[in-house]
Amino acid sequence: MKAYVSIDIEGLPGIASTTMVSPGYTQYSRGSRIMTMIAKETAKALLNNGFDKVVIADSHGYMTNIDYLELPKNTSLIQGFPRPYSMLTGLDNSYDSVLFIGYHTAAGTMHGFLDHTMSGKVFAEIKLNGRRASEYLINALVAGEKGVPVILVAGDSLLRDEVSKYTPWAVFIGFKQGITRYAAIYESIGDVLDKLREGIAEAINRLRKGEVKPLVLDKPYIVEIMLRDELLGDVLETWDILERIDAYRFRYEANSAHNVLAIIELIAFIGYGVYALKERLR
Template sequence: MKAYVSIDLEGLPGIASTTMTTPDKTQFSIAVKVITRISEFVAKRLLDLGFTEVYLADSHGLMTNIDYAAVPDGVYLVQGYPRPYSMLTMLDGSFSATMFIGYHSAAGTTRGFLDHTMSGRVFYEVYVNGVKASEFLINSLYAREKGVPVILVAGDAHLRSEVETYSTNIVFVELKKGLSRYAAVYPSLSRVLEELDKGLRTAVDRLKSKHEFKLFLQPPYTLAVKFRDNLVADVAEMTGAERLDAYTIKKTFGSASEMLGFIEVLAYLGLGVEYLKSSIK
C-alpha cells in the first residue's frame, strides 16, 4: 500500500503568528521544527501500520518547510513551488489513501486561524456549488477523481464541521483551535501526537475494513471566486469566466482536476497583478 500525506502549516499546533509562516519571518525556524516533527511521526506510524511507501507533500507557501534530513527510510518528500496541482502533486490511482495534516478552515470562517482558501493574498472567498469551500473540500474532490480516498483530516477545530457535513467516514483529528485570525490554543506536542496516532489507526482500520469514504458534492462543479482586488477580477474575466460583480467571477467545470487547475491559474494571475501594481512608479 502507498499513502499520500499532504501537510500544511496553519492547522498545526505551535503555529500562532504570521512571524512563523514564511522563511523571511523571525520565528519561521519554530515552524520548521514543528512541521518536520509531525511529518516524521505520521510517516513512521503509517509505515508501522502496513504502508510500504509514504509520500509526504510539503504543502505550505513555497513548499520547502520540512527538513529533508529528518525524512525516514521508505518515505518520499515532494517539495517546491509552483508545481502541478499544488498540494496534491503526483497523486494518482497507485495510492491506497491520502491524508491531510495541518489543514485550516475555509476563507471567511469566524475565528478560523489564518483562514483562507488556496491563496489568502488573492482570494477573499471561494465557493463550489454554492458551498463555501476550503482546501480540504477542493483537494478531496480532486483525490476522489483520482480514485484515492481521503481517510483522515487533522487541523484547526473550525474545519471539523465542513469535514463532517460534506463527507462520511473521514476521521477528523483536532490539532488546535483558532481563537481569532491571529490566535489559537493547543495542547502539548506529546498529546497531539497521541491523538494523531489514535486517528491514524482508526482511519487505516476503516480503510482495511472497506469503509466507503464518501463526498457529497458531485460534478459538474460551479466555482465562484471572490477576489480581494477587483483589478484581478477584471483580468480573470478575460479567461471566459462569467462576471458576477466587481470582485466575483464564476465558471463551471466537468472535473475536479479542471477546477483545481483553474484555481491555481487564478492564484498566479492574482500574484502577477499584485506585482504589476507594485512596479508602476
C-alpha cells in the same frame, strides 16, 4: 500499501503567528521544526501500521518547509513551488489513501486561524455549488476523481463540521482551536502526537474494513470566487471561461475537480503577476 500525505502549516499545533509560516520571518524556524516533527511522526505511524511506502507533499507557501534529513526510510518527499496541482502533485490511483495534515478553515470562516483558500492574497472567498469551500474539500474531490479516499484530516477544529459533512468516514483530529484569525489554543506536543498516532491507527482500521470511499459529488461544479483586488478582476474579464458578476466576483462551471483546481491555481498565478505589476507602477 502506499499513502499520500499532504501537509500544510496553519492547522498545526504550535503555530500562532504569521511570523512562523514564511521563510525570513522571525519565528519561521520554529514553524519549520513543528512541521517536520509532525511529518516524521505521521510517516512513522503509517509505516508502523502496515504501509510500505509514504509520500509526503510539503504543501505550504514555497513548499520547502520540511527538513528532508529528518524523515524515516520508505518515505519520499515532494517539495518546491510552483508545481502542478499544488498540494496534490503526483497523486494517482496507485495510492490506497490520502491524509490531510495541518489543514485550516476556508476563507471567510469566523475565528478560523489564518483562514484562506488556496491564496489568501488573491481570494477573499471561494464557493463550490453555493457553499463556502476549503482546501480540504477541493483536494478531497480531486483525490476522489483518482479513486483515492481521504482517511484522515487533522488541523483547526473549526474544520470538523465540513469534514463530517463530506467525508464522514474520515478520522478527524483537532490539532488546535482557532480563537481569532491570529490566535489559537492547542495541547502539548506529546498529547497531540498521541492523538495523531491513535487517529492514524483508527483510519487504517477503517480502510482495511472497507468503511472509507473516494469523495464524489454531483457535477457540473459551479464555482464562485471573490477576489481581493478589482484590478485583477479587470484583467480576468477577458477570459471567456469566467462570468463576471461584479467588481470582485466571478463564476465558472467545471466538469471535473481537476478543472476546478486548475482554474483556481491559474487565477492565483495571474493575481501574483498583477500584484507584481502594481508594485512597479510607482
